[in-house]
Every structure is written in structure tokens, then in C-alpha cells.
Amino acid sequence: xxxxxxxxxxxxxSATPSSVIGLxxxxxxxIAIKRRYFSPLSDIPGPFLASVTRFWQVRTLxxxxxxxxxxxxxxxxxxxxxxxxxxxxxxxxxAPKKLLLTALPKDTFYGAGxxxxxxxxxxxxxxxxxxxxxxxxxxxxxxxxxxxxxxEHRIDAIFSNLLDWLDRFASSQKPMDxxxxxxxxxxxxxxxxxxxxxxxxxxxxxxxxDTLARxxxxxxxxxxxxxxxxxxxxxxxxxxxxxxxLPFRLIFExxxxxxxxxxxxxxxxxxxxxxxxxxxxxxxxxxxxxxVQAQTTLGVSGGTDGMSTGLQTFVYHTMxxxxxxxxxxxxxxQLKRKNRVVSFSDAQTMPxxxxxxxxxxxxFGPLGTGLPRVAVKGGTTIxxxxxxxxxxxxxxxxxxxxxxxxxxxDANEFKPERWLDEKLGVAEMDKYYMPFGRGYASCPGINxxxxxxxxxxxxxxxxxxxxxxxxxxxxxxxxxxNTLPHSWPVFVKRVEHNxxxxxx
Numbered sequence: 001x002x003x004x005x006x007x008x009x010x011x012x013x014s015a016t017p018s019s020v021i022g023l024x025x026x027x028x029x030x031i032a033i034k035r036r037y038f039s040p041l042s043d044i045p046g047p048f049l050a051s052v053t054r055f056w057q058v059r060t061l062x063x064x065x066x067x068x069x070x071x072x073x074x075x076x077x078x079x080x081x082x083x084x085x086x087x088x089x090x091x092x093x094x095a096p097k098k099l100l101l102t103a104l105p106k107d108t109f110y111g112a113g114x115x116x117x118x119x120x121x122x123x124x125x126x127x128x129x130x131x132x133x134x135x136x137x138x139x140x141x142x143x144x145x146x147x148x149x150x151x152e153h154r155i156d157a158i159f160s161n162l163l164d165w166l167d168r169f170a171s172s173q174k175p176m177d178x179x180x181x182x183x184x185x186x187x188x189x190x191x192x193x194x195x196x197x198x199x200x201x202x203x204x205x206x207x208x209x210d211t212l213a214r215x216x217x218x219x220x221x222x223x224x225x226x227x228x229x230x231x232x233x234x235x236x237x238x239x240x241x242x243x244x245x246l247p248f249r250l251i252f253e254x255x256x257x258x259x260x261x262x263x264x265x266x267x268x269x270x271x272x273x274x275x276x277x278x279x280x281x282x283x284x285x286x287x288x289x290x291x292v293q294a295q296t297t298l299g300v301s302g303g304t305d306g307m308s309t310g311l312q313t314f315v316y317h318t319m320x321x322x323x324x325x326x327x328x329x330x331x332x333x334q335l336k337r338k339n340r341v342v343s344f345s346d347a348q349t350m351p352x353x354x355x356x357x358x359x360x361x362x363x364f365g366p367l368g369t370g371l372p373r374v375a376v377k378g379g380t381t382i383x384x385x386x387x388x389x390x391x392x393x394x395x396x397x398x399x400x401x402x403x404x405x406x407x408x409x410d411a412n413e414f415k416p417e418r419w420l421d422e423k424l425g426v427a428e429m430d431k432y433y434m435p436f437g438r439g440y441a442s443c444p445g446i447n448x449x450x451x452x453x454x455x456x457x458x459x460x461x462x463x464x465x466x467x468x469x470x471x472x473x474x475x476x477x478x479x480x481x482n483t484l485p486h487s488w489p490v491f492v493k494r495v496e497h498n499x500x501x502x503x504x
Contacts, residue, residue, distance in 0.1 A: 061479075067399070109392075145447045158185060175469045179308070183484075308484065313360040314361075340459070347458040356457070462495075465492075
């Protein structure tokens with residue numbers, strides 16, 4: 001051993017800058033060759049760079065259009081595409097059942113779901129299925145449909161503020177950035193439902209302190225660092241939280257202030273919001289206060305972009321098919337009640353409207369990255385391929401919900417009718433429908449999303465005609481962990497109905 005140490009010391013002593021560089025190049029080359037040609041995934045097709053380094057995946061993500069890149073790779077190579085040295089993107093009929101509906105561990109990628117830093121573990125950042133289910137058991141009651149509908153009148157108040165803005169732009173005939181107003185609305189409703197405290201974006205009609213724009217911008221960086229757990233902890237750490245320079249500072253501080261206010265000045269008051277359920281679980285010893293803080297911050301940050309995308313995708317896709325828009329309107333006009341904001345129960349009776357919502361989310365949903373799960377001991381088999389333990393297997397919802405082998409040759413077309421004809425196999429299609437994920441790790445706010453989408457979609461198609469300022473121009477978007485469209489200004493026209501008598 002002494003001789004070996006002496007040899008190493010001699011090598012270091014005699015090393016020159018050029019020899020060190022050569023050694024580094026040799027080491028990197030050796031690692032690259034091993035990953036590319038001597039890995040159990042070596043036969044899986046995909047970009048060469050992806051097989052040797054994560055940086056292909058990160059670069060593609062930061063470009064903001066990874067959803068189409070991955071879809072194109074699957075169209076070229078088939079159901080399995082290697083997107084990183086130890087990760088395979090899967091677009092196969094067996095994938096939802098084998099990966100999402102089976103309790104496989106989540107990849108360490110999800111560690112970035114601890115917000116604002118690694119101390120705040122949330123249901124998103126927990127990778128162990130049993131631990132995640134155990135935590136969610138104490139959190140999901142607040143998100144139940146029956147619980148959320150007890151707050152429907154407060155949701156209606158925020159929607160009414162949004163509709164006021166549509167009326168203003170209709171009267172002025174000026175272009176409206178509907179994408180921004182949907183994001184304002186989504187954030188305010190999430191704050192209202194979570195802790196009875198909207199942020200005030202809709203009332204102001206602007207992004208206060210540019211919080212939302214900066215939060216989504218940093219989401220790209222945050223998602224990229226998620227592929228490197230050590231880097232994520234370096235970026236999202238207690239010091240960053242303490243300094244208050246986080247891009248989602250307003251969201252985090254508002255959440256914490258709401259919790260503190262509930263525990264002090266509002267202590268003993270009865271509330272029907274989600275936070276009330278979580279604080280009760282905390283008092284019963286089922287959740288720590290940090291659990292509550294983490295989930296509240298995650299609920300706002302994740303719910304805002306996801307809900308905004310849901311609202312945008314419905315309007316954007318449906319308005320580009322005027323016949324579908326008119327058919328939705330006729331369905332809503334069958335209602336006897338003419339409230340300004342359509343109730344959730346009424347919206348649920350409209351099959352064509354619901355089909356348009358579902359089809360829009362199929363074509364473009366809130367999730368922008370893959371949903372990586374880790375192959376278990378003995379391997380995980382998909383189709384005829386067995387992947388060894390430890391390999392990350394990810395489903396990209398965008399690719400899965402546009403796969404022509406599942407949805408047919410018209411998979412990329414807006415066709416709401418596919419959800420209305422049982423002969424087309426609606427039950428079978430539902431197996432591959434995953435705009436909010438599936439299984440134990442699906443989005444906790446899915447019930448809120450259904451309520452918001454149904455109510456606002458019905459209210460808007462009934463009373464407004466919306467058209468793009470430039471019909472030849474497609475919307476823009478960034479697809480990080482969540483997708484978020486933008487830059488599709490519209491003209492709004494108010495449509496009056498002879499028998500309409502809206503009440504608040």
C-alpha cells in the first residue's frame with residue numbers, strides 16, 4: 001500500500017497541465033464509451049448525446065419545447081427512446097398500467113418538488129410510494145369535490161371579476177392578453193380555495209411585482225436542476241429562502257402569513273378552505289407544520305400554472321373550431337338558470353362541452369416533462385422488454401396522448417366527438433388519458449381543476465365570441481415541469497341573449 005501511495009504521489013508530482021488535461025479527457029471519454037456501448041440500455045435508440053450525458057435532456061428542456069422533441073423521437077424510433085444515460089422515455093400501451101398505476105418509486109428528479117427549499121418535503125418530492133400515500137391520506141380530504149364545492153360562491157366571485165375584464169375589453173375593442181388574465185385567475189382561486197386569501201391579481205389586472213412571470217421563468221431552471229439532486233440542494237436552500245430573493249417570494253410569504261394569521265387572530269374561527277383541513281390534521285399530530293407549509297406553497301405554485309394552462313387550452317382549441325364553440329354555446333343555453341357564472345352541477349350535464357374540455361387537455365395538457373419511475377428489483381417489464389433495477393422509465397403525457405397507435409391517425413386533430421361515441425372505445429381511451437398524471441402520484445388538485453374548467457368554459461362560450469388577433473399565428477409556450485402557453489392576444493365580443501337575465 002505504501003508503494004502504491006508513493007507511485008500516486010510521484011504521478012501527481014510529475015503531472016503537467018497538459019497531462020492533467022489529457023487524463024481528464026481520457027476519463028470523460030472512458031465514461032462516455034461505457035455509458036454508450038456497455039450499458040444495458042445501449043440498444044435503446046435515441047440521440048447519441050443523450051446516451052452519454054444528462055446535458056442533452058437539460059438543454060432540450062431549457063429550450064422550452066421538449067414535449068414536441070420527445071414526441072418526434074417516439075415517432076421516429078418507436079415506444080422506447082433513450083433520453084439520458086439511465087433514463088428511457090416510454091410510449092407503449094402497457095406503460096400507464098406498469099409505470100403509473102403500479103406503486104413504483106419515483107425518480108430523484110422529484111426532489112425539486114420540495115418548495116421553497118429541500119426542508120419542505122411535499123407529496124410531490126416524496127419518492128417512496130408508501131410514504132407518499134401515507135402523507136396524502138391526511139391532505140386529500142381538503143381537495144375532495146364535496147369540500148371544494150362548499151367554496152363555490154367564492155370561486156364565482158373571482159370568476160365574476162375576470163368576466164368584468166372581458167366586458168371591458170369587449171367594450172374597448174382592444175386586444176386582450178387572455179393568457180395573462182387566466183393565470184391571474186388561476187392564482188387567485190388557488191389562494192382563495194387553499195387559505196381564503198386571493199393574491200389580488202385579478203382585482204389589479206396585473207402581475208403584482210412580476211411574481212408570476214418570474215416564478216414560471218425560474219421553473220425552467222428549477223426543473224433542469226432537478227436532474228442533478230446535488231445542484232438542486234445548492235440552488236434551493238435555506239439561505240435562499242431566508243434572503244427572500246426567491247422568484248415566488250409573494251406566493252411563499254402569502255402562504256406563510258395566511259397560516260400564521262389562522263393560528264393567531266383567526267384561531268377558533270370556522271373555515272371551509274383546504275388549509276382548515278390541514279391544520280386540523282396538524283393538531284391531531286398527523287402532519288408537521290412544515291408539511292402544511294410545504295403543501296400550501298406547492299398547491300399555489302403548481303396549481304396556478306396547471307390551471308391556467310387548462311383554461312387556455314380549452315379556449316384556444318375550441319375557438320379555432322367555430323362549429324364546436326357554437327355547439328357548446330347551444331348546450332349551455334338550454335339551462336333554465338342564467339347565473340353569470342355557470343354552476344359546476346349544471347356544467348356537468350353538458351356532454352359536448354365536457355368532451356371539448358377533455359379533447360383540449362388531451363392535445364395540450366399542463367404536464368411538460370416525463371413522469372419518471374424507477375424499475376424495481378428483478379426489473380420492470382413493458383411489452384417484451386425487461387428493464388433492470390434502477391433504470392428510470394418515464395411517460396411523457398404529451399406523447400402518450402398523441403400516439404397514433406392508441407388514438408388513431410387523427411391523434412393530432414381536435415375531435416371532441418371521439419369522447420361521445422362508445423363505438424370508438426371511450427373506456428379504452430381513458431386508460432391513456434393523463435393530463436394531470438395518473439395513479440398514486442397524480443395531481444392532488446385534479447378535482448379543483450375539473451370544477452374551474454367546467455364552470456368557466458361554460459360561462460365564456462355562452463356569453464362571448466373570442467378570436468385571435470392574428471389567426472395565422474400559433475400560440476407560444478414553454479414546457480418545463482408544467483407547460484404554460486402565452487402570446488396569443490385576442491379580440492373579445494360580448495354576445496347578448498334575449499332571454500338572458502344574469503344574476504350574481
